[in-house]
Amino acid sequence: MNSSSSSSSHEEELESAMEENERLKTMIKQIQENYKSLQLRFIEMLQQGSAIEGAEEEPELVSLSLGTSPTGSQKDDQKRTTTNINGGLTLGLNPRFPSHENNSELPKEEDHEEAVVAADKSQVKRARVSVRTRCEALTMYDGCQWRKYGQKISKGNPCPRSYYRCTVAPGCPVRKQVQRSVDDMSILITTYEGKHNHPLPVSATAMASTTAAAASMLLSGSSTSQPPGLSSAVELNGLSFSSSLHDNSRPPLFPTITIDLTCSPASSNYISGRFTADFPATPRFPPANLNFSSPVADVTTAKQAFRGVFITL
């Protein structure tokens, strides 16, 4: 009797686990589809923008690498180009400024790489992905190995901001900042900057893919020019995105995507997070928030799945 009831409960557990697995697969598939469609839109807008705007106003071009690429080579690592590493899933925000001196034709590949490197050395490399999570630990586990190289008390926040450098591979340019939220000390704000020049562990690829999805939403939101003070909504593959004006009195210096995973579970029937895109207060980077909400049948499971991407213990 007991054995039959326990085996049935095991079957139920197995079944629910399989259902959860299916849901996770669906979510990943959605993210991939989002990325593809956004990439297509991005390319279309690039073509339209180059035809319409010409030399009048040059928008910042942001290239997002998600997934594997067959063209990666270790020689390119030191140059920090947009080339991907074979076998590794990387997140990279590599905005490119068209050359002011010579924007009539595309440079050769070598020149192009040098242009990207030069751009990286300026503010371009500052494109960031910020993740807000509830975490009691000092840092959020994300699959990578980090070495702390600095700590600062920032203005307006009594909690010190820690600076970490990726030590998985020597010379990896990726850095992250970790700071507790001034509003809620239990909220950990982790800001990633740069692009890994090495294959990533599985847990780190999960983080990379999710932040890359956020970055693609940023691209979608920021590429639609909207006047300040207005908000807009976009629906894509079942996910609804809304953007609104960021009302920070002092916007950040560099484009930053914020993934907010701190919402309370009992608040609604939606799995909801907030993707915030902060740009420098220049005409080139209009500030905007990207909010998304997606109806999910099993809120708890979905939230666990979503958070599992970030907190893999």
Added chain:
DNA sequence: CGCCTTTGACCAGCGC
């Protein structure tokens, strides 16, 4: 011994 954290100093960017 190697790797890590800590921490004060230094530098660059920005606003006034």
Added chain:
DNA sequence: GCGCTGGTCAAAGGCG
């Protein structure tokens, strides 16, 4: 030009 702030460097010390 000056001061403030954020970000990085590097020396010193701790730990396994």
